[in-house]
Amino acid sequence: GAGVSQSPSNKVTEKGKDVELRCDPISGHTALYWYRQSLGQGLEFLIYFQGNSAPDKSGLPSDRFSAERTGGSVSTLTIQRTQQEDSAVYLCASSNPGGKDNEQFFGPGTRLTVL
Amino acid sequence: AQRVTQPEKLLSVFKGAPVELKCNYSYSGSPELFWYVQYSRQRLQLLLRHISRESIKGFTADLNKGETSFHLKKPFAQEEDSAMYYCALTLPPGGYQKVTFGIGTKLQVIP
Numbered sequence: 001g002a003g004v005s006q007s008p009s010n011k012v013t014e015k016g017k018d019v020e021l022r023c024d025p026i027s028g029h030t031a032l033y034w035y036r037q038s039l040g041q042g043l044e045f046l047i048y049f050q051g052n053s054a055p056d057k058s059g060l061p062s063d064r065f066s067a068e069r070t071g072g073s074v075s076t077l078t079i080q081r082t083q084q085e086d087s088a089v090y091l092c093a094s095s096n097p098g099g100k101d102n103e104q105f106f107g108p109g110t111r112l113t114v115l
Numbered sequence: 116a117q118r119v120t121q122p123e124k125l126l127s128v129f130k131g132a133p134v135e136l137k138c139n140y141s142y143s144g145s146p147e148l149f150w151y152v153q154y155s156r157q158r159l160q161l162l163l164r165h166i167s168r169e170s171i172k173g174f175t176a177d178l179n180k181g182e183t184s185f186h187l188k189k190p191f192a193q194e195e196d197s198a199m200y201y202c203a204l205t206l207p208p209g210g211y212q213k214v215t216f217g218i219g220t221k222l223q224v225i226p
Binding site for chain 2: 003033035041042043045102104106108
């Protein structure tokens with residue numbers, strides 16, 4: 001079946017602009033995660049959704065970052081007034097917590113470059 | 116709070132040599148441990164999980180609760196093992212299942 005998809009695959013923007021990153025999880029997966037992957041920083045947790053609610057937003061680096069999920073499916077990560085330090089690969093993952101374990105299935109990522 | 120530590124950012128070994136990627140965790144309960152791998156230009160994917168006690172692509176990992184470690188091992192490294200490896204921890208089923216990842220170790224197998 002289809003895996004996790006993300007769009008766009010690449011995004012180049014100017015400092016100060018807003019960007020929206022989209023994630024389509026695997027159908028039926030109730031849990032959805034956003035991570036940021038950058039050189040030297042590894043995999044940084046941003047936010048976790050269970051259904052449409054976000055019980056853990058602790059990883060969002062500032063109030064410029066927000067995310068929402070609608071219909072228990074698609075999620076959008078929004079970064080306002082982008083800064084150069086926001087440049088990274090943003091990964092989305094989904095899982096089925098009702099399954100036998102919590103394996104996460106990752107999307108291909110969105111590479112964000114802030115000029 | 117749970118924490119995963121991978122002390123080596125880069126590990127270089129020669130082809131045919133043994134490999135050990137270190138992972139230590141901090142959590143007072145009984146977590147579930149995983150290794151994820153990301154090959155060049157591919158998605159991050161699950162390699163193995165401790166509850167399955169499986170060997171995948173020649174890799175094994177044993178959970179040592181006394182030392183709170185979950186090191187990944189392979190007796191003879193192959194060039195195709197070159198990748199980024201992440202150790203991850205999640206709480207047992209039934210509660211909030213946030214997955215905590217380590218910073219990752221880049222494995223470089225030298226021909």
